[in-house]
Amino acid sequence: MTKRPISRRAVLTGSAAVAVGTLSSTTRVLSAAPPATAITPALIKAAQKEGRLNYYTSIDLPVANPLAKAFEAKFPGISVKVERSGAERVFQRIGQEYASKIHNVDVCNSSDAAHFIVWKRQGILAPFMPEDVARHFTKDRYDADGLFAAFRVNLPVIGYNTKLVKREEAPKSFADLLDPKWVGKMIKAHPSYSGTIMTATQQVTRDLGWEYLEKLAKQKIMQVQSAADPPKKLELGERAVMVDGNEYSMLIIKARKGPVEVVHPAEGTPFVVGPNGVFKSAPNPNAARLFQAWCFTPECQQLIVDLGKLRSVHPLIKETDGRVPFNKIKFMKEDAEAVMKQSDAIKKRYAQIFKV
Numbered sequence: 001m002t003k004r005p006i007s008r009r010a011v012l013t014g015s016a017a018v019a020v021g022t023l024s025s026t027t028r029v030l031s032a033a034p035p036a037t038a039i040t041p042a043l044i045k046a047a048q049k050e051g052r053l054n055y056y057t058s059i060d061l062p063v064a065n066p067l068a069k070a071f072e073a074k075f076p077g078i079s080v081k082v083e084r085s086g087a088e089r090v091f092q093r094i095g096q097e098y099a100s101k102i103h104n105v106d107v108c109n110s111s112d113a114a115h116f117i118v119w120k121r122q123g124i125l126a127p128f129m130p131e132d133v134a135r136h137f138t139k140d141r142y143d144a145d146g147l148f149a150a151f152r153v154n155l156p157v158i159g160y161n162t163k164l165v166k167r168e169e170a171p172k173s174f175a176d177l178l179d180p181k182w183v184g185k186m187i188k189a190h191p192s193y194s195g196t197i198m199t200a201t202q203q204v205t206r207d208l209g210w211e212y213l214e215k216l217a218k219q220k221i222m223q224v225q226s227a228a229d230p231p232k233k234l235e236l237g238e239r240a241v242m243v244d245g246n247e248y249s250m251l252i253i254k255a256r257k258g259p260v261e262v263v264h265p266a267e268g269t270p271f272v273v274g275p276n277g278v279f280k281s282a283p284n285p286n287a288a289r290l291f292q293a294w295c296f297t298p299e300c301q302q303l304i305v306d307l308g309k310l311r312s313v314h315p316l317i318k319e320t321d322g323r324v325p326f327n328k329i330k331f332m333k334e335d336a337e338a339v340m341k342q343s344d345a346i347k348k349r350y351a352q353i354f355k356v
Contacts, residue, residue, distance in 0.1 A: 087195025
């Protein structure tokens with residue numbers, strides 16, 4: 001086994017690029033998806049015997065913690081330890097742990113689907129097909145070998161503080177952010193920390209060109225780490241406009257009457273799938289499988305939509321809070337394989353442009 005984390009570039013094998021916006025073709029099929037697994041009394045009993053679960057995630061804690069508590073309430077006797085960080089940090093941590101033969105993670109959720117391509121090629125994910133994924137998800141929403149599936153969708157959006165910006169004057173597109181009136185008034189997250197922003201940066205630079213970011217960098221933007229940070233600072237009035245940040249964080253703030261508004265840019269909103277996967281060397285394998293199975297039930301998926309304000313690809317889930325419906329938003333196309341191949345180059349060029 002290698003003694004250091006394997007980078008995305010190191011595991012490239014020359015496979016063909018994925019069809020955009022899907023998970024099923026991100027890497028070659030190794031065998032076939034395992035049989036679907038239901039939540040059974042036997043699985044619950046085995047998980048309760050283990051009594052704990054280590055959940056690595058890039059979901060912001062105001063959503064991740066209630067998710068963990070809901071699982072604990074549903075299945076008494078199993079405690080969930082949430083290990084939350086930016087997706088790129090989560091990826092690095094797992095790489096470092098496995099290089100040191102430390103197997104601590106049971107289930108991981110990342111906002112960078114490219115991570116799962118790497119982990120699949122490293123052979124460290126466990127085949128597991130939740131019953132709800134097999135029954136309700138289209139094949140482009142889960143890995144063909146059953147190693148991961150689309151737990152959530154996050155939309156990095158433009159936003160503004162309604163106390164500082166009038167609706168009629170607010171930006172409506174990426175192009176509008178280049179207006180000189182926004183110099184020194186904007187905030188933005190970083191792709192070296194956030195998987196959401198890594199994926200969004202790949203899509204934006206593909207569709208608008210790196211020249212767009214070069215122009216944007218001249219706007220004297222406050223740079224932060226997580227995609228959850230810009231909405232928080234926007235609410236506080238530290239900046240008037242948000243270049244990118246979690247839609248779900250913005251919707252949570254709006255739900256408590258915070259002074260923020262979401263903008264889905266005219267050019268298209270980046271589309272970011274956040275898969276879940278179980279690790280082959282999970283220290284609590286039964287709890288891991290129970291948690292993975294529960295995460296894709298209508299109960300849990302409705303929870304992340306209603307409480308967490310995320311988006312779900314589960315066809316039985318309803319959006320009832322007045323947000324812009326999923327099918328009314330123009331999206332950019334996700335390409336996890338391209339993110340994997342371009343990740344290092346994106347981080348380097350981004351740092352050069354923004355000098356951070």
